[in-house]
Amino acid sequence: MKFEEVFSHILTFIKSDPIGDYKLMMGTDSQVHPSHTLFITGIVIQRVGKGAWACFRKEVVQREMTTLHERISYETSLTEQVASLFTEEKKNDLIEVVLPYIYKGATFTIEGHIDIGSGDRNRTRVYVNEMMARIESLGMEAKIKPDSIVASSYANRYTK
Structure with a gap:
């Protein structure tokens, strides 16, 4: 899917029940394979206690990335790339759906999940x-293990 389709799904999901506790989460995991390294970046919109919608983006680097810092840094870069697609205008579009309901308990947060502990x-x-500093510099709440479920669980599932 193109990003506009992803964004449309997220917006529709929030509009279907705007009085919710929403978390827009993104994170990347990787797996080194014999001839390449596979990176999966997950995007998840969760209505806490009431379901989620998710998708992922796949990237293949045609070599074994065995240096841990390089791989972790690249994972963070891919998460940053996806986060940058959520421009201020896009974030405001999402917040505007929830905003009229904040006094009824609606919330909206954006989290960057990093597969580190x-x-x-x-x-x-x-x-x-x-x-964490890189993720926080983008205005997202940084999450690491065991709270980085998008990177360490959702994306991890598709790296095998």
């Missing part, structure tokens, strides 16, 4: 501050 045994912990 800060635990002592996690090899990616040294990149947490760098990658």
Whole structure:
């Protein structure tokens, strides 16, 4: 799908029940295969407790990306690319649907999910501050494991 179609699906999903707790989440995961590295970027609009709509974008790099920092950085770049498609105008279009209902409990947040963790045994912990700063600089709430479900669960499912 083209981005305009994706955006239309998201807008329709929110309009179907504007009094909801909405999270627009995006994140990327990767898997190194013998001749290439596969990257999947997921876009999910969740109506907390009441379902979600999701899609993903696939990118293949024709080599094995074995350096962890390079792969994590590229995953973050792909998430940033998708996030940049949600211009201020597009974000405002989504917020305007929810705005009349905020006093009835409606919310809308945008999250960037990064497939890294800060635990002592996690090899990616040294990149947490760098990658979170990149996501937050775009005005998104950065999420890492175990809260980065779009990257670490949804996108991960399609990298195999």
